[in-house]
Amino acid sequence: xRIPNIAxxxxxxxxxxxxxxxxxRLGPVDAEYxxxxxxxxxxxxEELGDAAFWSALGDTLTGWVIGLGxxxxxxxxxxxLITVVPFLRQVTASTIEFLRPIPSVAxxxxxxxxxxxxxxxxxxxxVYASFWQVLIQVLYGVQDVDPVADETARSxxxxxxxxxxxxxxxxxxxxxxxGIRLAAAVALVLAITAELVIGAPGLGSLIAxxxxxxxxxxMYALITVTGALGLLINxxxxxxxxxxxxxxxxxxxxxxx
Amino acid sequence: MAPVRTGGDRxxxxxxxxxxxxxxxxxxxxxxxxxxxxxxxxxxxxxxxTILQIFPSVWTGERLRADLLPSVLRLAGxxxxxxxxxxxxxxxxxxxxxxxxxxxxxxxxxxxVPPPVLVPVIMLFAGIGDTMKxxxxxxxxxxxxxxxxxxxxxAVDSVMLETARSxxxxxxxRLRNLVLPSASPQIVAGLRQxxxxxxxxxxxxxxxxxxxxxxxxxxxxxxxxxxxxxWTGILLLSLLGFLLSLxxxxxxxxxxxxxxxLRASTRRS
Numbered sequence: 046x047r048i049p050n051i052a053x054x055x056x057x058x059x060x061x062x063x064x065x066x067x068x069x070r071l072g073p074v075d076a077e078y079x080x081x082x083x084x085x086x087x088x089x090x091e092e093l094g095d096a097a098f099w100s101a102l103g104d105t106l107t108g109w110v111i112g113l114g115x116x117x118x119x120x121x122x123x124x125x126l127i128t129v130v131p132f133l134r135q136v137t138a139s140t141i142e143f144l145r146p147i148p149s150v151a152x153x154x155x156x157x158x159x160x161x162x163x164x165x166x167x168x169x170x171x172v173y174a175s176f177w178q179v180l181i182q183v184l185y186g187v188q189d190v191d192p193v194a195d196e197t198a199r200s201x202x203x204x205x206x207x208x209x210x211x212x213x214x215x216x217x218x219x220x221x222x223x224g225i226r227l228a229a230a231v232a233l234v235l236a237i238t239a240e241l242v243i244g245a246p247g248l249g250s251l252i253a254x255x256x257x258x259x260x261x262x263x264m265y266a267l268i269t270v271t272g273a274l275g276l277l278i279n280x281x282x283x284x285x286x287x288x289x290x291x292x293x294x295x296x297x298x299x300x301x302x
Numbered sequence: 303m304a305p306v307r308t309g310g311d312r313x314x315x316x317x318x319x320x321x322x323x324x325x326x327x328x329x330x331x332x333x334x335x336x337x338x339x340x341x342x343x344x345x346x347x348x349x350x351x352t353i354l355q356i357f358p359s360v361w362t363g364e365r366l367r368a369d370l371l372p373s374v375l376r377l378a379g380x381x382x383x384x385x386x387x388x389x390x391x392x393x394x395x396x397x398x399x400x401x402x403x404x405x406x407x408x409x410x411x412x413x414x415v416p417p418p419v420l421v422p423v424i425m426l427f428a429g430i431g432d433t434m435k436x437x438x439x440x441x442x443x444x445x446x447x448x449x450x451x452x453x454x455x456x457a458v459d460s461v462m463l464e465t466a467r468s469x470x471x472x473x474x475x476r477l478r479n480l481v482l483p484s485a486s487p488q489i490v491a492g493l494r495q496x497x498x499x500x501x502x503x504x505x506x507x508x509x510x511x512x513x514x515x516x517x518x519x520x521x522x523x524x525x526x527x528x529x530x531x532x533w534t535g536i537l538l539l540s541l542l543g544f545l546l547s548l549x550x551x552x553x554x555x556x557x558x559x560x561x562x563x564l565r566a567s568t569r570r571s
Contacts, residue, residue: 054404056404137327139328147543147544151505151535151539152536154524158524159346234417238418242418242510249419256425256426264422268419269415275415
C-alpha cells in the first residue's frame with residue numbers, strides 16, 4: 046500500500062521536530078546553543094506579542110517590496126530597450142556578463158558609507174542583486190519570440206510599440222515571471238542580510254541583537270520567521286505567476302491539441 | 303585564390319567585430335568613470351585614477367597571501383563540502399519516492415531560511431574560526447545542490463531505468479553510468495547557483511568576526527575611512543566573482559560538453 050505523500054511529509058516534519066526536541070534534552074549537544082522546538086515556540090509566542098517584532102517585520106517587507114519593484118521595473122525596461130535595438134544587445138552582452146557575477150555584498154561598505162543604516166542602504170543591495178535575475182530572464186524571453194509571428198506582425202504594418210505590446214511582451218512574460226520569482230527570493234535574502242550586517246531596522250537587525258544579548262531561543266524564533274517568510278514569498282510568487290500566465294497555458298494547450 | 307582571401311578577411315573582420323563589441327562598452331564605461339571622477343573631491347567617490355594607482359600596492363604579495371588566500375581556501379572548502387553532501391544526500395533522497403515525500407517539507411523550509419542568518423547560529427557552535435566560516439559557506443551552498451540533485455535523479459528516464467534493470471546493471475554501475483550522468487545537467491545548475499551564494503557567505507562570514515580575509519579587510523578600510531583602499535577591495539571582490547564564474551563556465555563546458563552537443567544536434571534536426 047502506498048502511503049500518500051502528504052502523510053509522509055507530515056511524518057518527516059514531525060520526526061524533524063522530535064529530533065530537535067530530543068537531541069538537546071538527551072545531551073549530545075548543549076541545550077544552551079541548540080534550543081529545542083518547544084522553547085523556540087515559546088520565544089516565538091512572546092515575539093508575536095511584541096510591537097517591536099511587528100515593526101521590524103514591516104521594515105523588512107518595506108525594503109523587500111520597494112527594492113523588488115525598482116529592480117523588476119528597471120530590468121524589464123532595460124531588457125526591452127536592449128532587445129529592441131539589436132546593436133545594443135551585442136554591445137552590452139560582455140558588460141552584463143561581467144557585472145552579473147559581482148557579489149552584491151561587495152557593495153556593503155559603500156552602502157554604509159553613503160547611507161549609513163538607512164533604508165536606502167538596504168535598497169542599494171536589494172536592487173543590485175535582484176536586477177540581474179530579472180534582466181537575464183527578459184533577455185532570454187525576448188530571444189524566444191517566434192520569428193514567424195514577428196514577421197507577420199511586421200507585414201501587417203505594426204509599429205515597434207505595437208509589436209512589443211502584442212508579440213514580444215506575451216512571449217517574454219513567462220520568462221519575466223520566472224525572473225521576478227527568483228528575484229523575490231534573492232531580494233528577501235539581501236534585505237535581511239543588509240539588516241543583519243549593516244544594522245538597518247528589520248528582522249535581520251533583531252537577529253543580530255538577539256545574538257549579541259545571548260537570547261538564543263529568540264534568535265531561533267526570528268530565524269524561523271525568516272524561513273516562513275521565504276516560504277510564503279515563494280508560494281505567493283508561484284500563485285501570482287499562475288494567475289498572470291493563465292492565458293498562456295490555455296493558449297499553449299490549444300495549439301498542442 | 304581570391305575567394306580564400308575574402309574568406310580569411312571575413313573571419314578577421316568578424317573576429318575584430320566581436321572583440322570590439324566585447325570590449326567596447328566596458329571601455330566606454332571605464333572611460334566615463336575615469337573622466338567623471340577625475341578631480342573629484344568627494345571623499346566617498348575618489349578618482350578612478352587614484353584607485354587604480356594604489357591597487358597594486360594595497361593588494362601586494364603579503365596581503366594576497368594573508369587575506370585573499372584564506373578567503374579562497376575557505377570558499378573552496380565549504381563549497382566542496384556542500385557539493386559532496388548535496389550530491390550524496392540528493393542522490394539517496396531522489397532515488398526513493400517515499401524518502402522524497404518524507405524529507406520534502408523539511409528541506410523546503412530549511413532552504414527558505416536566508417543563509418546569512420545562519421552566521422550567528424553557527425558562531426554559537428563553532429566559534430569564530432575557520433571552521434565556522436567553512437560550515438557557514440557549506441550550509442548555504444548545500445541547498446541548491448541538494449534540491450537540484452533530487453530533481454535530476456527523480457527525472458531519470460524510466461525506460462532507461464527499466465533497460466538497466468533488465469541488463470542487471472545495479473548499484474555503483476547504475477549510479478555511475480546512468481543516474482549521475484543523466485542528472486548532471488541539473489546538478490551543475492545547482493552548483494552554479496551555489497557558487498554565487500558561496501561568495502556572498504564567504505564575504506559575510508568574514509564581515510562578522512574574523513582577523514583576515516577580503517571581507518574583513520574591506521570593512522576595516524571602510525571603518526578607518528581609507529576610502530580609496532576600500533574601493534580597491536570592492537574591485538578585487540568583483541574581479542574574484544567574475545573570474546570564478548568564468549572558471550565555472552569553462553569547467554561546465556568540459557564536463558557537460560556531451561550534453562550541450564546533444565542539445566545542439568537535436569535542435570538542428
